[in-house]
Amino acid sequence: MLPTPELVKEYIAAGLDCTHLDVEGDGHHFSAVIVSPAFAGKRPIQRHQLVYAALGDRMRQEIHALSMKTLTPEEFQQQ
Structure with a gap:
């Protein structure tokens, strides 16, 4: 089964506090x-x-490529 965007979102949110x-x-x-x-x-x-x-290991096992834009809440508000 291929991961969905929703599943990847859940994985990230479970391990990182995101606003x-x-x-x-x-x-x-x-x-x-x-x-x-x-x-x-x-x-x-x-x-x-x-x-x-x-x-974690999902990056090697399930997710083949992930392009990220990582911002602080302040940086996000300035965009």
């Missing part, structure tokens, strides 16, 4: 806008590592 989370995809490739206060003071690679940690 906004939008995931789109086709079962193989996904893109996400992830807004979390946990990203404050972190470089982009550190933000991605937090998301990968939330996804």
